[in-house]
Structures are given as C-alpha cells and as structure tokens.
Amino acid sequence: MILLLTGLGVLLATGLVALPWRDGLRAGRVAAAGSVLGCGLVTVPAVRALVGWDTPALDLPWPVPLGSFSLGIDALSGFFVLVVALLGALAAVYGVGYLAHAAGHRRLGVPWCLYNLLLACMLVVVTARDGVLFLVAWEVMSLASFFLVTFEDEREEVREAGWTYLLATHLGTAFLLALFLVLAQGGSLRFDTFRELPSPLASVAFLLAVVGFGTKAGFWPLHVWLPEAHPAAPSHVSAVMSGVMLKTGIYGLLRVLTVLGPPPRWWGWLLVGIGVTSGLLGVLSALAQRDLKRILAYSSVENIGLVALGAGLGVLGLAFDLPVMAALGFAGALLHVLNHAVFKGLLFLGAGAVLHATGTRDIERLGGLLRRVPSTAHAFLVGSAAISGLPPFNGFVSELLILLAALAGVSERAGGVAVPATIAVAALGLVGGLAAACFARAFGVVFLGVPRQGLDREPAEATPAGMRLAMATLAGLCVAIGLGSSYLVPRLVPAVGELTGLTREELLTVLGWDVGRILLAVGLVGAAFGLVALLLARLRARMLRMREVGSSPTWDCGYAAPTARMQYTASSFARPIVELFSLVLHTRIDEVRPVGMLPSGARLQTRAPDVAEAHGFRPAFVAVARLSERLHVLQQGRVQVYVLYIALALLVLLVWQLGLGR
Amino acid sequence: MGWEIDPILVALVLVNLLLLGASRLAACVRLVAVQGVLLGVLALLVQVGWSPWRAVLLAGGSILLKGIVFPRLMWKALRGAEIRREMEPYVGYTLSVLLGLGMLGLTVWVGGRLTLPVPAASHLLVPVALFTTLTGLFLIVARKKAITQVLGYLVLENGIVTFGIALSHEAPLSVELGVLLDVFVAVLVMGIIIHNIREDFDHIDADRLVSLKD
Numbered sequence: 001m002i003l004l005l006t007g008l009g010v011l012l013a014t015g016l017v018a019l020p021w022r023d024g025l026r027a028g029r030v031a032a033a034g035s036v037l038g039c040g041l042v043t044v045p046a047v048r049a050l051v052g053w054d055t056p057a058l059d060l061p062w063p064v065p066l067g068s069f070s071l072g073i074d075a076l077s078g079f080f081v082l083v084v085a086l087l088g089a090l091a092a093v094y095g096v097g098y099l100a101h102a103a104g105h106r107r108l109g110v111p112w113c114l115y116n117l118l119l120a121c122m123l124v125v126v127t128a129r130d131g132v133l134f135l136v137a138w139e140v141m142s143l144a145s146f147f148l149v150t151f152e153d154e155r156e157e158v159r160e161a162g163w164t165y166l167l168a169t170h171l172g173t174a175f176l177l178a179l180f181l182v183l184a185q186g187g188s189l190r191f192d193t194f195r196e197l198p199s200p201l202a203s204v205a206f207l208l209a210v211v212g213f214g215t216k217a218g219f220w221p222l223h224v225w226l227p228e229a230h231p232a233a234p235s236h237v238s239a240v241m242s243g244v245m246l247k248t249g250i251y252g253l254l255r256v257l258t259v260l261g262p263p264p265r266w267w268g269w270l271l272v273g274i275g276v277t278s279g280l281l282g283v284l285s286a287l288a289q290r291d292l293k294r295i296l297a298y299s300s301v302e303n304i305g306l307v308a309l310g311a312g313l314g315v316l317g318l319a320f321d322l323p324v325m326a327a328l329g330f331a332g333a334l335l336h337v338l339n340h341a342v343f344k345g346l347l348f349l350g351a352g353a354v355l356h357a358t359g360t361r362d363i364e365r366l367g368g369l370l371r372r373v374p375s376t377a378h379a380f381l382v383g384s385a386a387i388s389g390l391p392p393f394n395g396f397v398s399e400l401l402i403l404l405a406a407l408a409g410v411s412e413r414a415g416g417v418a419v420p421a422t423i424a425v426a427a428l429g430l431v432g433g434l435a436a437a438c439f440a441r442a443f444g445v446v447f448l449g450v451p452r453q454g455l456d457r458e459p460a461e462a463t464p465a466g467m468r469l470a471m472a473t474l475a476g477l478c479v480a481i482g483l484g485s486s487y488l489v490p491r492l493v494p495a496v497g498e499l500t501g502l503t504r505e506e507l508l509t510v511l512g513w514d515v516g517r518i519l520l521a522v523g524l525v526g527a528a529f530g531l532v533a534l535l536l537a538r539l540r541a542r543m544l545r546m547r548e549v550g551s552s553p554t555w556d557c558g559y560a561a562p563t564a565r566m567q568y569t570a571s572s573f574a575r576p577i578v579e580l581f582s583l584v585l586h587t588r589i590d591e592v593r594p595v596g597m598l599p600s601g602a603r604l605q606t607r608a609p610d611v612a613e614a615h616g617f618r619p620a621f622v623a624v625a626r627l628s629e630r631l632h633v634l635q636q637g638r639v640q641v642y643v644l645y646i647a648l649a650l651l652v653l654l655v656w657q658l659g660l661g662r
Numbered sequence: 663m664g665w666e667i668d669p670i671l672v673a674l675v676l677v678n679l680l681l682l683g684a685s686r687l688a689a690c691v692r693l694v695a696v697q698g699v700l701l702g703v704l705a706l707l708v709q710v711g712w713s714p715w716r717a718v719l720l721a722g723g724s725i726l727l728k729g730i731v732f733p734r735l736m737w738k739a740l741r742g743a744e745i746r747r748e749m750e751p752y753v754g755y756t757l758s759v760l761l762g763l764g765m766l767g768l769t770v771w772v773g774g775r776l777t778l779p780v781p782a783a784s785h786l787l788v789p790v791a792l793f794t795t796l797t798g799l800f801l802i803v804a805r806k807k808a809i810t811q812v813l814g815y816l817v818l819e820n821g822i823v824t825f826g827i828a829l830s831h832e833a834p835l836s837v838e839l840g841v842l843l844d845v846f847v848a849v850l851v852m853g854i855i856i857h858n859i860r861e862d863f864d865h866i867d868a869d870r871l872v873s874l875k876d
Contacts, residue, residue, distance in 0.1 A: 639811070640752065640803045647799040655768075658775040 001058045004073060004081075004127065007041035008120050010034050015116030024108030028096045031112035032466075035092035035119060039085035042123055046085065049078030052494045057129060067132025070190060071124070075494035076258070080126040080251045083338055086477075087243045087345045088119040090470040094349050095236035097464025098356060111151055115237065118144040118245075125248050131180040131189030138176065141248070142169040142216075145241055149233045161228035168225035172215030176252075179208040183259065196261035206267055209256040210274070217249025219308060220278040221612030223301045227285075230300070231293035231361065235352020238293060242300045243345035247337050250307055254333075257315065258498055265416050268316030272420045275309025278302065279431040281611070284581050287438045287574045288608030292351045292361045295442055296344065299387065302431060303340040307333045309424055310402040314499065316409060320417050323502050325408040327510045330499045331492050332401030339394040339481060343386040346474035350380035353467055354446060363445045363570045370447040377447045379471040384439035386478040389432045392526020394481035397519065401489070403428050404515065437577060445570045452569060483526050486519035571606045578606055586611055670704045671786045674824070675766065678797040681817065682758040686747045687809060691736040694813050697794075697820055698728020701827075708827050723842055724823070731846070732816065735853045739809060753804040762797065769793040787824065795821030808859060812852045819845050 014034020021027035045055055057072035073081065092115065099108055121141035128134040146169070150162035182205045183194050197205060215222040226246075230238045257263065282301030289295045310333030317326030353376040354369065355361050370377040386393035406428065409421030445452075481488060490512040497507055578587050587608045594602040634645075677697045684690050702725035706717050753761065766789070773789035798818025802811050823841070 640806075643799060644803040647796070647803065651768075651796075654772060658772060 001045060001055055001071065001073070003041050003044045004071065004123070005058070007038040008123060009038075010041065011038035011116045011120040011123075014038070015113040015120075018116075019109045019113040021109045022107075024103030024106065025096075025100055027109045027112050028099055028103070031116055032092040032096045035116055036089045038116075039089035039092075039119070042081055043085050045073050046078040046081035049073045049075050050082065050491060050494060062133075067136075068130050068190065069133055070130040071127045071133075072129040072191075073127050074498055076251070076254065076498045077127045079334060079492070079495045080247060080337075081123060083247060083341045084119065084122045084126065084244050087240060087341050088122070090473055091236040091239045091243075091345065091349070092119075093466045094239075094352070094470035095234070095466075097466040098236055098352055099234065100464060101356075111148060111234070111237075114144045114147050115240075118148065118237075118240065122244060122248055126251050129191045131184065131191070135173070135176060135180065138248075139173060141245065142166075142173065145229075145233075145237070145245060148237045149229045149241075151234050151237070152232070158232040161225075161232035165225045165229040168215055168222070172212045172222070175208050175212030175215070179205055179212055179256070182208065183256075191255075191259070194259045196259075199264065202260045203264065203267075205256065205260060206263075209253055210270065213249040213252040213256075214274070215249070217246050217253070217308075218278075218301050218304045219274050220281050220301060220305065221616055223278070223282070223304075224610060224613045224617055226301060227289075227294050227297040227610065230297035230348075231291055235293070235348055235355060238296075238352070239345040239348035242297065242348060243341040246300060246304055247341065250304070250311075250333075250337060254311065254330075254499060257311075263315045263319050265316065265319045268312050268314075268319050269416075269420055271308050271312025271315055272424055273312075275305045275307075275312050276423060276427040278305025278308060279427055280305075280434075281584065283431055283434040283438055284577075284585055285608060285610065287434065287441065288578050288585060288587055288606060290362055290364050290570050292354060292363050292366075292442065292446065293348070294361075295363075295438065296347050296351060299347075299435065299438065300340070300344055302435060303336065303344065303387070306399065306402060306428075306431065307336050307340070309333075309427070310336060310398075310405065313402065313405040313409065313421065313424060316417055316420060317405070318500060320409075320412070320414055322408065322412065322417065323500070323506055324510050324514075325405050325417070325421075326500045327496055327502060327507050328401055328405035328408060328515065330496045331489060331511055331515075332398050332403075332405055334492055334495055335401060335485075335489065336395075336398035339386070339398045339478075342474055342477045342481065343383045343393075343395060346379060346383040346471060346478065347387065349467065349471050349474065350376055350383060353471065354380075356467070363442065365452055366446045367452045367567065368448065368450040375468055376471065379475045380447065381443060382475040382478050384443045386482070388436035388439050390436070391522060392482045392529060393478050394485070395478075397482055397485040397489075397522065399428060399432060400518075400522070401515065404518075434577070437574075441570060441573045445568070445573065449567045452565075452567060479530075483523045483530075486516050486523050489515060489519055569604070571604050575604065575606060578608070584611065586614070667704060667707050667784050668786055670700055670707070671784060671790045674700055674704075674790050674794060678794055678817070679759055679762050681797060681801065681813075682762040683755045685751075685755055687740055687745060687807070688737070690810065690813050691733050691740070694736075694816050694820075695729050695733040697817065698732065699725050701728065701820055701823055704824070705827055720842075727842060727846055728816070728820075732849055735849060736809065736812070739853050739856050745807065745809075751805050753800075758800070758804060761800065765796045765800070766793050769796065787827070791821050791824035791827075793821070794818075794824055797821070808852075808856045812849065812856070815852070816845070816849065 011034055014031050014037075017034075018027040018031035021030070049055055052075065055073050057070065060069040062069040095112075095115065099111070102108065118141060121137045121144060124137035125134060125141060128137055146162055146166050149165055150158055152158045153162070180189060182197070182201060183189075185195075185197070187193060196202070210219070211222065215225075218226045226242075230242055233241060279302050282298050282303075282305055286295045286298035286302065289298060310329050310331075312329070314326045314329030314333060317323065317329055351361065353373065354366070357369070357373050357376070358366060360366065382393065386395040389395040389399040403425065406421045406424040409417040410425060412418050412421070490508060493504060493507045493511055496502070496511070497504060500507075575589070578585060579589070582589075585608055587606055590603075590605040590607070592601060592603040636642075674697060677693055677700065681690060681693050681697075684693060702721040705724060706721040708717075751758070769789040769792040772792055773785070776788060778788070795818055798814045798816070798821055801814030801817060805811065805814065819841075826841075
C-alpha cells in the first residue's frame with residue numbers, strides 16, 4: 001500500500017515539476033520518467049494482490065464531508081492497476097518522442113502534467129474504497145482527459161470533439177451519483193458497508209451502473225463521444241484513453257456487480273444484448289470510416305462490446321448456476337480487457353507514428369508505407385492480426401475464452417441460457433470476421449500499394465527511439481500473451497473468484513486444467529507455426545543470396561502503364577460489406593458508375609454518419625434546445641426580476657418547510 | 663428583558679414601512695441611517711449583559727458606519743447624480759406599503775413556527791429580522807434607481823444583522839466584524855459604480871441596463 005501511495009506521489013510530483021517548465025522536451029522526459037517509475041512502483045502491490053496475498057487497506061481521515069480517503073487493492077483492482085500501469089508507462093515513453101516536434105511552438109508542461117494526473121486518477125479510481133473518493137477521482141480523470149483531448153484547441157473540430165466528450169462524460173457521471181446514492185441507502189458511502197439491496201432497488205442500481213459506466217466504457221449507443229474524442233487527442237493519449245480509460249467503466253460495472261449480490265437473469269440478457277449490438281455496430285461503423293484513428297475508435301466500441309458479452313455470459317452463468325460458464329465468461333472478459341489495452345494501445349501508437357511520418361490520418365490518401373516506415377508497419381501488422389482475433393496472437397485467446405463460455409451455455413436445456421449463448425456464438429463469429437475485414441482494409445490501404453493521392457511530404461522513418469521501443473514492447477506482448485496464455489489464464493483465478501464467488505479449486509479446475517490444455521495446445525501450435533515461418537524466411541534469404549533479385553512496381557497487374565489510381569481505395573474495399581449492412585449503417589453511397597466500353601470517369605464515395613448520433617442524440621438534443629428556448633421568457637435581463645426569483649424561491653422554501661414541519 | 667428592546671423593534675418595523683412609502687431619495691437615505699443607529703442600540707441592549715466590551719465595539723462600529731459613513735457616501739452619490747426622487751417605481755408607494763403589511767403578517771406567522779437553537783431575546787425579534795430582510799429584497803425588486811438598490815441591499819443586511827443578534831451567543835465576534843467590513847466594502851464599490859454608470863450613461867436606472875443580457 002505504501003508502494004501504491006509512493007507511485008501516486010511520484011506521478012503527481014513529476015507532473016507538477018513538468019508543469020512550469022519552458023523546455024517542452026525536458027518537461028516531457030521528466031514527466032515520462034515519473035510515469036514509468038510511478039507505474040513500476042504500483043505494479044508491485046498489484047501483482048501481490050493478483051497472486052492472492054492480502055494487502056491491508058489504507059484508511060486516512062479526510063476533511064471532506066461524507067468521504068474518507070480509503071484505498072484498497074484486491075485481485076480485481078490489482079488486475080486493472082496492472083493494465084493501467086502497463087499501457088500508461090509505455091504510452092508515456094512514446095509520448096516524449098511523439099510530442100517532440102511540438103516542443104518548439106507549444107507549452108508541453110501542461111499536457112504532461114495532465115497526463116500524469118490522468119494516470120494517477122485512473123489508479124485511484126480502480127483502487128478507491130469510498131464512493132466520494134471514487135467520484136472525485138472519476139471526475140478529475142474525466143477533466144484531465146478532456147483537457148488532453150483539446151490539446152490542439154486551435155482547430156475547430158477538436159474543440160467540438162472536446163465539448164461532446166465533456167457533455168457525455170458528465171451525463172454519465174450524473175447517473176453514477178444516483179447510483180451511489182442508491183447503493184449507500186442513506187448510510188455510509190464506503191464500499192465495505194454496501195449491503196445487498198432488495199431486488200427492485202438492485203435492478204435500479206444495475207441499470208444506473210450500466211448507463212453511467214457504459215457511457216465511459218462506450219457501450220452502443222452511449223459511445224457517441226468516442227469516435228469524436230479519440231481522433232482529436234494526441235496519439236499516446238488516445239492509446240491511454242482507448243486502451244485503459246474505457247476500462248475504468250468496465251471496472252466500475254464489475255465492481256458494482258460484486259456488491260449487488262446474486263444477479264437476476266435479465267441482467268445477463270441485457271449485457272449480452274449490449275455486447276452483441278456494440279460489437280456488431282462498432283465494427284461495421286469502423287469499416288466505413290476513412291480516418292485511421294476513427295477506425296480505431298469505433299473498433300474500441302466493438303472490443304468493449306466483446307468484454308460486455310463475456311461479462312454478460314458470466315452473469316448468465318451465475319444466474320443459472322453454471323459455474324463453468326460464469327468462470328469462462330468473466331475470465332474472457334478480464335483477459336480481453338488486458339488484450340484490448342495491449343493491441344489497441346499498439347494500434348493507436350502505430351496510427352500516431354503514421355500521422356507523425358505523413359501528416360495525415362486520411363487513409364484514402366495513404367498507401368505504400370510498408371517500404372517507407374517498416375518498423376511501424378510491422379508493429380501495426382501484429383496489432384491488426386491480434387485485434388482480428390487471429391492465432392497465435394493475444395486477441396484470439398480472449399475471444400476463445402468468451403466463445404467457450406458461450407458454447408458451455410449452448411448445450412443447456414434452459415432457453416434462457418441457450419438462446420443468448422447461441423446468439424453470442426453467432427455474433428462472435430460475425431464480429432471476428434468483420435474485424436478481420438476491417439483491419440485487412442486498414443493495414444492494406446495504409447501500408448500496401450503505393451500512395452493513393454500525393455502526400456504533402458515524403459514519409460520517412462523518423463520515428464524516435466522511444467516511440468519504436470513502446471510499439472515493439474506492445475507487439476512483443478501481443479505475441480507473448482498469445483503464446484503464454486496457458487500460464488497467464490490461471491493467474492486470473494483470484495480476480496475471477498472475486499466476481500463469481502467460486503472457490504479457488506473450482507476455478508483452477510476450469511481455467512487451469514480444462515481450458516489450460518486447450519490454451520497450451522494453442523500456444524504450442526502457435527510457437528511451432530512461428531518457428532516454421534522463421535525457418536522459411538531464413539531459407540528464402542539463403543536461397544536468394546546467390547541469385548539476382550529483381551523488383552517491379554506494386555500493382556503492376558500486367559498493365560502497360562499502371563497508375564496509383566488503379567488500386568483499391570478504402571471506400572471501394574469496404575463497399576460490398578457496407579452495402580450489405582446499409583440497413584443498420586445508413587451509409588450514404590455517392591457514386592458515378594463507369595459506363596460503356598471505354599469509360600471516361602467513375603467515382604465512389606461512401607460516408608457513414610454515426611447512426612446513434614444522427615437518429616438518436618441529435619434529434620433529442622434539438623428537442624431539448626427547443627424546449628429550453630421557451631424558458632427564455634424567464635430571462636428578462638433585469639436585475640430586479642432576478643432578485644425577485646431568488647427571493648420568491650427562498651420564501652416558498654421557508655414557508656413550505658415550516659408548513660410541513662408541524 | 664423583552665420590554666426594553668421591544669420599542670426599538672417596533673421602531674425598526676415603522677422605519678421599514680416608511681421606507682416602503684418614501685419617494686424622496688434623501689429621505690430614504692436618512693431612514694436607512696436611522697435604522698442603522700437603531701440596530702446599534704439594539705445590539706448594545708441585547709449583548710451588554712454578558713460581554714460589555716464586545717457589545718460596545720460592535721454597536722459603536724455599527725452606528726459609526728451605518729449612521730454616519732454610509733449616509734455620507736450616499737448623499738455624495740445623490741448630489742453627483744442630481745436626482746431627488748424615484749419617479750416611476752415598478753410598484754407604487756401605496757401598494758408597496760400594503761404589500762409590506764402583508765409581508766409583516768407572513769413574517770409573524772413564520773416567526774411563530776420557526777424553532778431557534780437558542781431562545782431569542784424577544785418574541786418579536788425573529789419576525790422583525792425577517793421583515794427587514796424582506797423589505798430590503800422588496801426595495802431591490804420594486805425600485806429602478808441604482809441608489810435605491812444599494813439602499814435595499816443595506817436594509818437586507820440590517821435584517822440579517824438583526825437575525826444575528828437573535829442568535830448572538832452563537833456568532834463569534836470576528837464573524838460579525840467581518841460582515842460589517844463586507845458591507846462597508848460593498849457600499850463603497852456600489853457608490854463608485856453608480857458614479858461611473860452616471861458618467862457613462864447619464865442616468866442610473868437599473869432597468870435600462872439590459873444590453874448585457876445574453
């Protein structure tokens with residue numbers, strides 16, 4: 001616990017040291033060093049908690065009404081602390097190089113201080129044991145990330161994105177306030193005093209948690225801030241926001257589930273439903289985007305959907321008393337939290353490196369970067385394969401666990417399990433396939449072929465060492481988690497135990513033995529596959545050594561005069577799928593088809609406005625604005641009238657109170 | 663000891679009613695000054711029994727500021743603004759007095775029901791305090807000239823002080839002195855602002871200052 005506090009202290013202290021520094025580069029180095037050190041310190045108690053050692057909770061008196069400064073770290077908290085610390089430290093290392101070009105014309109002390117503050121707040125959020133402390137940390141976390149999103153505040157769309165984010169996050173927090181009021185039942189807000197609620201109240205609390213935490217996590221249709229805010233932020237911040245900050249929402253939801261007692265069935269159905277919708281609509285929306293970071297943001301919605309799906313299956317397992325399904329579901333959800341942090345972090349960092357090298361995020365203009373920035377390209381390839389759920393990378397393992405949880409439910413007789421489980425199996429397959437298509441498109445269009453439209457500058461591998469190091473580490477982790485899953489998954493037993501209430505032995509039988517064998521096979525086959533690929537590559541290199549190696553332009557295709565315009569564009573690649581799902585996507589396709597034997601001009605443009613925003617939130621907010629217009633009568637602009645309002649309100653309250661008093 | 667402060671409380675009520683019915687600004691200023699002096703005496707009478715030094719200090723400060731300094735500032739502002747009376751109030755003077763009587767009734771009802779942590783020095787104290795507060799608010803709402811607004815603010819503050827006297831055992835000396843200082847600064851600032859408004863706009867009608875509305 002001392003180490004946790006020291007870590008938080010280091011984060012805040014280095015942030016404050018960096019704050020007034022004029023030299024942005026040095027400020028960044030100090031703050032990043034602090035991030036790495038602080039994150040390193042907090043991993044120690046996190047790992048101890050994950051292993052199952054009890055760490056005494058910390059309880060300090062706090063001059064805030066109702067609250068106490070109470071931190072504790074159990075296996076569930078420890079797991080999330082680990083995720084935060086891992087990506088937080090790596091993204092900080094990356095950020096030093098990434099922001100270096102801005103050091104000349106921008107004060108970097110402020111964003112670095114906010115970055116460290118963001119990390120510290122996320123750590124407090126996942127370890128807080130008091131409602132007030134939790135909400136304060138939550139709010140500061142939201143504000144710090146808001147200011148980081150608006151880093152480039154001279155651009156109109158960044159400011160717009162910032163406001164959207166601020167509004168969404170505060171709407172979510174409003175639900176959380178209500179949630180804690182319900183949980184406290186008029187008593188203390190300390191977590192350990194929360195008792196099981198009577199059933200209708202527990203359901204109210206659950207729904208409040210789903211909406212409040214779901215807004216932060218990005219459940220569809222509460223995700224609308226996500227595709228705006230993530231592209232606007234600097235890339236290492238996007239990586240932290242998408243990779244870790246969304247997960248604080250998942251953490252909150254899981255933590256509330258542990259408090260509420262045995263769940264009714266419909267909670268599981270709701271979570272599975274949210275998971276399926278978020279997964280499908282997230283990946284479909286991702287397919288239709290042309291901004292690289294927007295693709296990644298929508299793909300975060302998809303992955304959060306998968307996490308919710310796993311948690312939903314776990315809840316169903318608890319509700320129907322199927323321990324295997326519960327264990328697998330929650331283990332899959334937790335592992336996917338870690339995996340998504342790793343590969344989405346990697347992909348955002350990769351997208352940042354692309355932006356760094358070319359100056360644009362519009363994939364319709366990019367192409368052929370594989371030759372020009374090979375290290376970024378390879379890291380991005382690993383991330384793409386992992387996020388598509390291909391073995392032997394890490395995404396495969398967690399999706400496999402969730403799939404196994406669903407399969408455990410399919411064979412049940414009770415329709416309440418079998419139907420959602422079957423839907424989950426189908427959805428997992430569909431989402432996986434679409435994700436593969438999405439990232440084939442993203443990687444292919446950005447890195448293969450040749451540049452589609454002229455770039456402003458020749459992209460060069462100027463990627464600073466810190467950026468490369470962070471990406472390489474994350475790519476290595478993608479492989480390591482994929483291969484070593486049979487070792488890793490049993491480590492989740494204490495955390496899953498907190499969520500399911502199952503004993504260590506039961507869980508070890510499921511996660512360690514039954515699934516462990518499958519995972520071991522996955523790891524071994526994966527390793528063998530990698531070895532064969534390596535050998536083949538060696539062999540190819542050896543065979544080519546003595547020969548003459550010729551090269552020809554990409555996309556030659558036997559044409560006499562190939563041009564860059566003959567390639568698939570991002571829009572044309574995605575078009576068949578987008579058309580297939582146009583019912584849910586409402587994509588606008590704007591095209592001129594080629595006509596005749598010798599067509600002269602053809603054009604295709606697809607645009608995918610966000611369905612939830614265009615058909616849900618925008619009309620709703622317009623209606624609210626129209627209603628608010630009517631209140632304009634009250635705003636007279638005369639001081640006297642305003643004072644009258646205040647006086648009348650006070651008088652009415654006084655009379656009301658006294659009238660009721662007797 | 664209700665008998666010795668009740669006359670003062672009644673005088674306070676009468677001053678309030680006069681204020682509601684007065685149209686000449688100079689008279690208003692004088693009435694507020696009288697109210698300030700009355701308050702000082704009231705504080706002296708209520709508190710002298712258990713803490714003479716403190717009572718003398720507070721009463722002296724109150725009389726000095728509210729009876730002498732504020733009226734001077736006001737007169738200065740009045741002379742600068744060259745206005746004599748409030749011409750078109752939102753609520754007419756007769757109606758103001760009638761509404762004032764209504765408010766008095768309401769506050770007596772409230773005073774009867776309100777339970778205080780410590781018993782007040784007189785059963786009239788709470789109604790009078792509330793009535794003075796409401797009168798101040800009413801003046802702010804119902805009058806147009808900026809100077810009447812300042813007077814309303816002062817009356818409002820007098821009401822709060824009266825209430826404080828009712829609970830004087832609870833409020834430490836520093837708080838009361840702080841309130842006094844607050845009011846002093848506020849009146850000073852308002853005097854300056856009135857002066858500047860007149861310089862810039864040639865009038866001090868608060869109802870015509872609506873161009874800042876969103």
